Amino acid sequence: MEDLQAKKPLVLIVDDSPLNIQVLGEALRSEFRVKVASNGALALRLAVEEDQPDLILLDIMMPEMDGYEVCRRLKEDAKSKNVPVIFVTAKNTGEEMARGFALGAVDYIVKPFYTPVVLARVRTHVNLKLKAELLESLVMRDDLTGIPNRRHFNEIFEIEWRRAQRTGSWLAVALVDVDHFKQYNDHYGHGLGDQCLRQVSNALVSTLLRPGDFVARYGGEEFAAVLPGADLAGARDVAQRFRANVADLRIEHACSKAADVVTVSVGYAAVVACPEVARQSLVDMADRMLYRAKGGGRNRVCGPD
CATH class of the missing domain: 3.30.70.270 (Reverse transcriptase/Diguanylate cyclase domain)
Structure with a gap:
């Protein structure tokens, strides 16, 4: 059972609301492993650990460091720049969305969210990331020896x-x-x-x-x-x-x-x-x-x- 669980993709939920974390976690745990962070500083640490997330669900409105700043720092770090970020936020204006996409986010989910939609979008972007990693590993590997090229x-x-x-x-x-x-x-x-x-x-x-x-x-x-x-x-x-x-x-x-x-x-x-x-x-x-x-x-x- 533990081996099967370990093979599941990992999603990091970043939100200062315990209720949002609970609802998102319950929606995702059937298909994904879940880590949580209640602030931006912890999210940045978890994003570069050895067990790196395959996707980050990131709230925008958080104290001390908002989601935009967290996303900017994630994309500046070589270890986390390729982890897809989906903003989960009540901010749904075109200007706010454009700002998020400019920082490197791949999608927006507007609160209050509908959990089947969240699950579908997470599934889509995780699959895209895993396929991209597979292609990159093939490009970076020497065909004859199997080691990096x-x-x-x-x-x-x-x-x-x-x-x-x-x-x-x-x-x-x-x-x-x-x-x-x-x-x-x-x-x-x-x-x-x-x-x-x-x-x-x-x-x-x-x-x-x-x-x-x-x-x-x-x-x-x-x-x-x-x-x-x-x-x-x-x-x-x-x-x-x-x-x-x-x-x-x-x-x-x-x-x-x-x-x-x-x-x-x-x-x-x-x-x-x-x-x-x-x-x-x-x-x-x-x-x-x-x-x-x-x-x-x-x-x-x-x-x-």
């Missing part, structure tokens, strides 16, 4: 760079290249080559220990990792484990000049993000370190330290 890497790197700039914290990038992979493909065939890339990608993903760390297929036989909060020593540790874990797969490679098994070369770099540092410079530095590792004989790790 370069487009997803670029998006995550941008988010983590901005976060690191705001907090003045470290951010690291590691680039990984499978050594002599063209020779592997030529000797063993593309079928085994594809299988090899899948095994390597699994080894890289399993290497990551922290929830924020991220690895993607960067292109061809190259992979890339974003390591938030990692300084040069931390990035070097991850890079060394990347190299060791791939070698431990013991995938035969008779045509490699680096070893008799499939190996990888890794370049890494890390900086304290600040406005004076261009974000692309971090990736460029990791790329130069990868070039150095390959030029030094491959099956090795190189960084700027």
